Amino acid sequence: MTTATGDVEAILRHTVTCHTRDDLVAKLKRGAPLRVKLGVDPSSPDLHLGHAVQLRYLRRLQRMGHRPVLIIGEATAMVGDPTGKNTTRPVLSREQVEQNAATYLAQAGLILDLDEVEIVRNSAWFDRMTFMDAIRMGTSTTVARMLERDTFDERYKAGTPIGIHEFFYPLMQGHDSVEVRADVEIGGTDQTFNLLVGRDLMRAAGQDPQVCITLPIIVGLDGVQKMSKSLGNSIGLTDPPRDVFGKTMSLPDAAMGDYFRLLTDLADAEIEALLAGSPRDAKATLAERITAWLHGEAAGREAAAEFDRIFRDKGLPDEIPESELPADLVEPDGAWIVRVMQHLGLASSGGEARRLLKGGGVRVDDRKVDDENHRLPRGSTTLLQVGRRRFHRIRVP
RNA sequence: GGGGGAAUGCCCGAGUGGUUAAAGGGGACGGGCUGUAAACCCGUUGGCUUUGCCUACAGAGGUUCGAAUCCUCUUUCCCCCA
Known part of the structure; x- marks a missing residue:
């Protein structure tokens, strides 16, 4: 000592x-x-x-x-x-x-x-x-x-x-x-x-x-209350890399300083320099650091690249969950979008699915769909997007 | 132990017999703007087989054509006195 x-x-x-x-x-x-x-x-x-x-x-x-x-x-x-x-x-x-x-x-x-x-x-x-x-x-x-x-x-x-x-x-x-x-x-x-x-x-x-x-x-993601799982504003140690990165990016700027100091190993001078620069870039560095710490360097880099692709270039994520719709949800004229969303957990109820549709938050194969009676044709594979970040590819038998 | 008050949707909170699925605010979600930041604007916010139906204002009964609103009991909480 x-x-x-x-x-x-x-x-x-x-x-x-x-x-x-x-x-x-x-x-x-x-x-x-x-x-x-x-x-x-x-x-x-x-x-x-x-x-x-x-x-x-x-x-x-x-x-x-x-x-x-x-x-x-x-x-x-x-x-x-x-x-x-x-x-x-x-x-x-x-x-x-x-x-x-x-x-x-x-x-x-x-x-x-x-x-x-x-x-x-x-x-x-x-x-x-x-x-x-x-x-x-x-x-x-x-x-x-x-x-x-x-x-x-x-x-x-x-x-x-x-x-x-x-x-x-x-x-x-x-x-x-x-x-x-x-x-x-x-x-x-x-x-x-x-x-x-x-x-x-x-x-x-x-x-x-x-x-x-x-x-x-x-503070948690809301930037006001302390981070707490029950408040739903937390970044979990076992959250997947994409979530760790994305959640960090959604932090209010004001929270960055504490996060840098308390959750990365960067030197104080380096942190000051980052905070003095572009907030967006600083936050991306922060997000990558935290992701890399929890999931490894490679995962950090991938999460950063994927994030840019989806949000900056408006592209698609690397891996989109994919599944086939159970036959009992398929009607003669196809699969009703409200049911599909509910089945995939993209909406917690039919009412919420309708709301999302009416609010313009749903895209089908990259086209906005606000018709709550929309059907996905039988025998098709469709890319469903809810909000900015939830994707699912669904096959209709 | 005695007396008084209160219980409303995720939260706070209005509403005291009938256009009340319930004002307003917060939060959340979706959209716009953007940097998945902040600020701001717009929309939505019980469920469903959605021009309609069902469930809902602590719980159970009752009065009434009709109740979150009136009555009874129960439960829980608060206050004052002891």
């Missing part, structure tokens, strides 16, 4: 806050690798770029010689993190959580080298805890302190319910830190409160309190 202060700068690059810097310096001075805790919440299975920000950060510290400790929050997931929620979340079943945890780890492995990561399930200690232990945990904070948090404060004022169990979430998360003797805990800026509770609990347990480092939260 280099000098302690040098490490501090490297550790805090692209982070938001650090409680406290002095503690971090002191811990580094001891020379031992830091135990860096990240609590993951297996309440939903699929990881997206928002999770990747934290996992990449963890990997960075890992490469600096520190030790990531991944807490699989099985017990906490059953409570549900109240952060940022305006309603009480349903309590998940144990089976559901187990299943999500498995998927989570598999996907986290795409970013982190899991062999070098300490993985702990917090059910290990929470299952053993007695009711009285939990009560004791509750003595370490106050209702007033909980209500200071924006999420609770807003809900309280708005008159929406707050479950008692939700107050335990931060305590549980903090207790995890005690159990694993974390030196540092990382999380998004929205986790500040939860992270700081860990310091209190560790101090109460006679331990050296952890350093809390927060990372930026990236």
Whole structure:
């Protein structure tokens, strides 16, 4: 390791806050690798770029010689993190959580080298805890302190319910830190409160309190709300290359900076140069970088080339899904386009298919069709396009 | 435990007996412009065998020619008092 202060700068690059810097310096001075805790919440299975920000950060510290400790929050997931929620979340079943945890780890492995990561399930200690232990945990904070948090404060004022169990979430998360003797805990800026509770609990347990480092939260495709699968604005780690590229291209310009800094390995100067140039080109570079990272260099290049072909040159994608219409959808005068679209999932209902047709969003063999009674002739093969990006080639028997 | 209030479409929210599949806004989707950006403009936004039919205003019953609108019970939530 280099000098302690040098490490501090490297550790805090692209982070938001650090409680406290002095503690971090002191811990580094001891020379031992830091135990860096990240609590993951297996309440939903699929990881997206928002999770990747934290996992990449963890990997960075890992490469600096520190030790990531991944807490699989099985017990906490059953409570549900109240952060940022305006309603009480349903309590998940144990089976559901187990299943999500498995998927989570598999996907986290795409970013982190899991062999070098300490993985702990917090059910290990929470299952053993007695009711009285939990009560004791509750003595370490106050209702007033909980209500200071924006999420609770807003809900309280708005008159929406707050479950008692939700107050335990931060305590549980903090207790995890005690159990694993974390030196540092990382999380998004929205986790500040939860992270700081860990310091209190560790101090109460006679331990050296952890350093809390927060990372930026990236916005989703809408450019406003945080990336979240349930909001439908996320780019999934396992999304196909074309989607990763396309979704990235649809990001608002303002989001590019964070994405570059947090999700690519480009140097700061290089990023500044890109952002100063054509936004369109910068975004294409960003999209290709991210696609290449998740799917390999070749996939990144292909996705970029294909994107240009479809959207800039208005051409067709490399691979167009193709299928044959089941015979029972074919009538004597051909196949009704509304049925076909519904069958192919290009519209979720007949009504939606009609709407798309009327709205001019449907092309048949590259010609706009707005007649909702349009039939595809028997024995034909037709290229169907809905909107700008959904294609399907359908054979009518 | 007592009293009061509320529950409307993806979300917020109007509507208190009849042209209400339900104003308005947001979101979403489609179109135009473009860089699958932003801004802006237009259209659509319960389902279906679509000039019509069916389902829908927390749930179940009831009053009425007719109910999201009135009554009863149930459920859930909020507020005040204890």
